[in-house]
Amino acid sequence: MKFWLKIFTFSIVIFILIFNATSFIVIERNHSKMLNREINNALSQNMNIHSSVNAIVPIVLIYDSEEYEEKVLANIAKGFVGKVGDQGVYMTITNDKGKTVYNNTDFEMPVDRNELEQVKEDEIKYILWDIGNRTILFTSNLVKINRKDYTFTYMKDITSVYKEHADQYLFYLKVDVIACSAYMLIMFFVSRRLTIPIYRLNRTAQFIAAGAFSERAESRSKDEIGVLANNFNVMASVVEDKIKDLERLNREKQLFIDNFTHELKTPLTSIIGYANILRTAKIDPSQLLEGLNVILSEGKRLESLSLKLMDLIMLEGSEFPLKELDFCSILAEIMPVLEMKASEKQMTINMHCENARLRLEKDLIKALIFNFVDNSIKASSENQNITIRAFRQGVNYVLEIEDEGVGIESEHLDRIFEPFYMTDKARSRNNNGAGLGLSICKSIASLHNAAIGVRSEPDRGTTFIITFKPGGTTI
Amino acid sequence: MDKKILIVEDDPNISNIIKMNLTLVHYQTEQVYDGMAALEMLERERFDLIILDVMIPKLDGFTLMEKIRPKNIPVIFLTAKTAVFEKVNGLKLGADDYMVKPFDGIELLARIETVLRRYGKEDAEISIDDVRVFPDKRLITLKGEPVELTPKEFDLLVVLIINKNIALSREQFLDKVWGIDYYGDTRTVDMHIKSLRKKLGFQDRIKTIFKIGYRLED
Numbered sequence: 079m080k081f082w083l084k085i086f087t088f089s090i091v092i093f094i095l096i097f098n099a100t101s102f103i104v105i106e107r108n109h110s111k112m113l114n115r116e117i118n119n120a121l122s123q124n125m126n127i128h129s130s131v132n133a134i135v136p137i138v139l140i141y142d143s144e145e146y147e148e149k150v151l152a153n154i155a156k157g158f159v160g161k162v163g164d165q166g167v168y169m170t171i172t173n174d175k176g177k178t179v180y181n182n183t184d185f186e187m188p189v190d191r192n193e194l195e196q197v198k199e200d201e202i203k204y205i206l207w208d209i210g211n212r213t214i215l216f217t218s219n220l221v222k223i224n225r226k227d228y229t230f231t232y233m234k235d236i237t238s239v240y241k242e243h244a245d246q247y248l249f250y251l252k253v254d255v256i257a258c259s260a261y262m263l264i265m266f267f268v269s270r271r272l273t274i275p276i277y278r279l280n281r282t283a284q285f286i287a288a289g290a291f292s293e294r295a296e297s298r299s300k301d302e303i304g305v306l307a308n309n310f311n312v313m314a315s316v317v318e319d320k321i322k323d324l325e326r327l328n329r330e331k332q333l334f335i336d337n338f339t340h341e342l343k344t345p346l347t348s349i350i351g352y353a354n355i356l357r358t359a360k361i362d363p364s365q366l367l368e369g370l371n372v373i374l375s376e377g378k379r380l381e382s383l384s385l386k387l388m389d390l391i392m393l394e395g396s397e398f399p400l401k402e403l404d405f406c407s408i409l410a411e412i413m414p415v416l417e418m419k420a421s422e423k424q425m426t427i428n429m430h431c432e433n434a435r436l437r438l439e440k441d442l443i444k445a446l447i448f449n450f451v452d453n454s455i456k457a458s459s460e461n462q463n464i465t466i467r468a469f470r471q472g473v474n475y476v477l478e479i480e481d482e483g484v485g486i487e488s489e490h491l492d493r494i495f496e497p498f499y500m501t502d503k504a505r506s507r508n509n510n511g512a513g514l515g516l517s518i519c520k521s522i523a524s525l526h527n528a529a530i531g532v533r534s535e536p537d538r539g540t541t542f543i544i545t546f547k548p549g550g551t552t553i
Numbered sequence: 554m555d556k557k558i559l560i561v562e563d564d565p566n567i568s569n570i571i572k573m574n575l576t577l578v579h580y581q582t583e584q585v586y587d588g589m590a591a592l593e594m595l596e597r598e599r600f601d602l603i604i605l606d607v608m609i610p611k612l613d614g615f616t617l618m619e620k621i622r623p624k625n626i627p628v629i630f631l632t633a634k635t636a637v638f639e640k641v642n643g644l645k646l647g648a649d650d651y652m653v654k655p656f657d658g659i660e661l662l663a664r665i666e667t668v669l670r671r672y673g674k675e676d677a678e679i680s681i682d683d684v685r686v687f688p689d690k691r692l693i694t695l696k697g698e699p700v701e702l703t704p705k706e707f708d709l710l711v712v713l714i715i716n717k718n719i720a721l722s723r724e725q726f727l728d729k730v731w732g733i734d735y736y737g738d739t740r741t742v743d744m745h746i747k748s749l750r751k752k753l754g755f756q757d758r759i760k761t762i763f764k765i766g767y768r769l770e771d
């Protein structure tokens with residue numbers, strides 16, 4: 079059963095029950111009041127008759143004539159019935175011998191009037207009889223006159239009271255139908271209106287479930303449903319962000335795999351191809367040498383790729399214990415290696431170091447410096463200089479590696495730290511580069527909570543700036 | 554056999570090895586290392602086939618393929634990716650075949666041969682010494698006189714010619730001539746080679762290569 083239908087049905091049922099019960103009670107109470115009033119009226123009228131008869135009794139006793147008695151009584155009866163004046167008031171007077179002294183009824187008296195058997199002197203009994211389609215109220219009492227019992231029966235037609243009762247029920251029925259219809263109509267719209275936000279929320283949830291993660295629910299009201307819609311939206315945002323994160327990660331991973339595949343397959347193609355052709359083809363000695371050279375250099379490239387890749391994998395998600403060390407002494411330790419590398423191109427490395435103790439992992443920092451300097455050497459021509467500067471800058475400690483080489487176009491600057499990204503493929507290949515050096519630097523820097531910046535101008539040189547921040551590794 | 558083939562491949566080593574393979578079987582080759590150079594080269598010269606790497610600088614392989622489609626030159630493209638979508642994309646753009654790196658030189662030659670035949674560019678006649686081969690007619694003449702060859706001998710000779718100067722193993726011959734479903738002895742190949750040598754006087758032309766197989770030499 080739908081929620082709006084539940085609201086609708088329950089409220090309708092309750093309304094009908096209460097409305098009908100109330101109406102019933104009101105009508106019944108009204109009716110019984112009117113009936114009581116009629117009965118009381120009739121009884122007091124009967125009393126009046128009784129008093130009048132009692133007043134006349136002494137006179138009747140004087141005459142002591144049955145005929146006279148009856149005449150007098152009939153006159154009293156006429157007086158009362160006439161006095162009341164209106165239609166529907168009747169009277170009978172009978173004596174104990176069953177003779178009717180007075181009767182102005184226009185209907186058949188009921189035969190079995192058992193109320194009279196118990197009626198005593200100075201007592202009034204009443205009863206309601208349905209005669210034909212009329213309801214008559216009978217009030218009876220017994221008067222002793224001259225040792226004779228006279229039964230006075232005063233009757234009143236109270237059909238109108240019952241008719242009124244029925245009329246009220248009829249009227250009520252009409253009101254009931256109209257009220258219930260109106261109520262149903264109103265409740266239909268109210269319950270629909272109340273549940274619309276729920277349906278909307280539901281539809282939004284379905285959209286989101288179907289993959290439209292940016293879909294949001296409307297929440298204009300401030301009631302519980304509004305709050306629910308708000309919370310729902312908050313939840314949807316969190317889920318959407320999470321999914322976007324996952325998608326981005328997935329894309330990065332896919333890109334990594336694509337690049338890796340390419341970097342792996344290119345040297346493999348050369349190695350396998352040359353090995354096979356040297357094995358099977360009729361070739362001259364110069365071709366043999368060319369092939370062997372290619373196999374050697376591509377093999378070295380594969381080796382360098384696999385080593386770098388292992389570094390990168392090792393750095394991912396690992397924890398390294400950091401020790402408090404002198405930065406300048408680390409730099410001094412690695413300088414001979416760097417200078418040897420630079421001397422291959424007759425390059426000079428200048429170093430300026432302001433000492434500081436930092437929390438570092440020695441081998442990783444060496445790898446970081448080596449990779450940056452290696453990168454600079456590859457970007458430089460012969461006889462150019464590389465300058466390494468390390469100094470305090472406010473609370474930070476900064477390491478700068480500056481070269482005078484080819485520089486990096488601004489379009490590449492954002493991407494140079496991506497794995498396998500090479501600004502100049504041919505040059506990287508000639509240097510056995512895999513495009514992983516700067517990725518490794520980035521991983522090492524983030525392990526030390528250091529930021530990497532780069533400043534570069536094409537044909538003027540590049541400066542890498544590594545900023546060690548306090549709270550991370552500086553003391 | 555002087556078909557001209559353009560090699561579009563940015564890695565010089567791979568480009569050279571393709572060239573070496575093609576030169577051995579007497580194709581003429583030109584090498585270019587990026588998409589723009591390929592486009593210029595195609596404007597200048599006429600080629601019978603293009604071997605095209607997808608990931609090349611300046612103008613990628615797909616775009617290049619789109620531009621040269623009107624020339625109706627068969628294209629075999631090279632890719633490092635095994636992703637199905639890339640193959641489908643390449644074939645949809647009108648590539649005639651594709652090869653995934655790392656690839657086998659002999660396989661590349663076979664595909665070149667197949668594609669050229671599909672384009673009706675195969676030679677009507679191949680001559681080696683006094684032997685003339687007419688692949689269409691499945692006819693071979695020695696000094697102008699027809700030579701009776703069994704169908705398998707004929708197919709074997711064609712495989713030898715396609716892979717001229719390259720040695721194939723007995724298994725490779727079985728594969729190419731008798732089909733992969735054939736579970737015959739490798740001595741079947743020896744028998745047929747022996748018969749070919751005798752019928753065509755190719756005792757010196759068809760060389761036995763120690764530990765590998767046989768090679769037809771110029």
